[in-house]
Amino acid sequence: xxxxxxxxxxxxxxxxxxxxxxxxxxxxxxxxxxxxxxxxxxxxxxxxxxxxxxxxxxxxxxxxxxxxxxxxxxxxxxxxxxxxxxxxxxxxxxxxxxxxxxxxxxxxxxxxxxxxxxxxxxxxxxxxxxxxxxxxxxxxxxxxxxxxxxxxxxxxxxxxxxxxxxxxxxxxxxxxxxxxxxxxxxxxxxxxxxxxxxxxxxxxxxxxxxxxxxxxxxxxxxxxxxxxxxxxxxxxxxxxxxxxxxxxxxxxxxxxxxxxxxxxxxxxxxxxxxxxxxxxxxxxxxxxxxxxxxxxxxxxxxxxxxxxxxxxxxxxxxxxxxxxxxxxxxxxxx
Numbered sequence: 001x002x003x004x005x006x007x008x009x010x011x012x013x014x015x016x017x018x019x020x021x022x023x024x025x026x027x028x029x030x031x032x033x034x035x036x037x038x039x040x041x042x043x044x045x046x047x048x049x050x051x052x053x054x055x056x057x058x059x060x061x062x063x064x065x066x067x068x069x070x071x072x073x074x075x076x077x078x079x080x081x082x083x084x085x086x087x088x089x090x091x092x093x094x095x096x097x098x099x100x101x102x103x104x105x106x107x108x109x110x111x112x113x114x115x116x117x118x119x120x121x122x123x124x125x126x127x128x129x130x131x132x133x134x135x136x137x138x139x140x141x142x143x144x145x146x147x148x149x150x151x152x153x154x155x156x157x158x159x160x161x162x163x164x165x166x167x168x169x170x171x172x173x174x175x176x177x178x179x180x181x182x183x184x185x186x187x188x189x190x191x192x193x194x195x196x197x198x199x200x201x202x203x204x205x206x207x208x209x210x211x212x213x214x215x216x217x218x219x220x221x222x223x224x225x226x227x228x229x230x231x232x233x234x235x236x237x238x239x240x241x242x243x244x245x246x247x248x249x250x251x252x253x254x255x256x257x258x259x260x261x262x263x264x265x266x267x268x269x270x271x272x273x274x275x276x277x278x279x280x281x282x283x284x285x286x287x288x289x290x291x292x293x294x295x296x297x298x299x300x301x302x303x304x305x306x307x308x309x310x311x312x313x314x315x316x317x318x319x320x321x322x323x324x325x326x327x328x329x330x331x332x333x334x
Contacts, residue, residue: 026091026094026095029094029095030088030089030091030095032071033071033074033075033078033088033095034075034089036053036057036071036072036075037075037076037078037079039053039056040053040072040075040076045060046324046327046328047328048060049287049288050287051283051285051293051295051322051324051325052295052324053072054068054069054072057071057072070095070096070099071095073099073102073103074088074095074098074099074102077098077102077105078098080107081105081106081107081110082107083107083110083111083114084098084101084105084110084114087114092114092118093114093117093118097117097118097125098117100117100122100125100126100129101113101114101117101125101129103129103133103136104129104132104133104136109132113128116128134155135155137155138153138154138155139153140153140154141153141154164181164184164185167184167187167188168180168181168184171183171184171187197281198272198276198281199276199277199280199281201273201276202272202273202274202276202277203277205269205270205273206273206274206277209270264307265313267301267313267318268313271313271314271315271318272301274315275301275315275318275319275320276320278315279319279320281296281299281320282294282295282296282299282320283295283296283299283320283321283322283325284319284320284321285321285322285325285328285329293322293325295322295324295325297322298322298323299320299321299322299323300320300321300322300323300326301318301319301320301321302318302319302320302321302326302329303317303318304316304317304318304319305317306333
């Protein structure tokens, strides 16, 4: 007697186990998205020594970069678009299907996009996404193609390409050699780093200051006949300058109708340069395992000893922290 396809499947215990695990996998994915939403809302990850939700999901949960991004994007977008969350919870839309439309889905187009995501292939839905947002149709990606070379994929505005080609022409003219796009980008990047990177700027400034100090010492030895009163005045000026740099507040009390001024003194540029050189433009927070935060964006300079408690603007009292760890530090101090 011939058996139906359904009967044939039931004869294979491995297949039955695979079906069971597939159902569990889908259920666990949905539960994980819901848990990530709660963790994101409560910011628990900060108390666990993670600067961001991505850092928590990728490092704390041990998931890959791509899976981490997908889960976070889906969890946050489904909070903003209830219809997307409902489709995921009901099981009518998988996490992998949902992640394909997170870049363009809104409460206005949710019904249409969810219906298409359910039945369309990945390439078909990518085309739909590109119609709504051409930039989202080509996700930014950088991947190694050899030990020292990286393939960069992204979409650019036509105007940017025109300007890039113009810089390429100018660089060829300047160097009198052939200049490809890689070399052109290298020139642009190096120029930006030299002009705007605080670490590079501080390196140049502190180098100039050290040269001035050497020259000043040489001049002092040459002019050793200068009278003691002049030297004493110079030392007094240096001490006054140091006191100004390290003083956290200016407290001036006026009698009568004049208001009391309690003004915080800004950190001097020289001290800022020293902080940048020492910390190298990176958050200095270390977790319980002693691992330093890798964040180089949205950085603040934090006073180890608060100004309100008598702290000053000395180099030893200052540390670079990312905004997340800066906030965490203040929360732990309060």
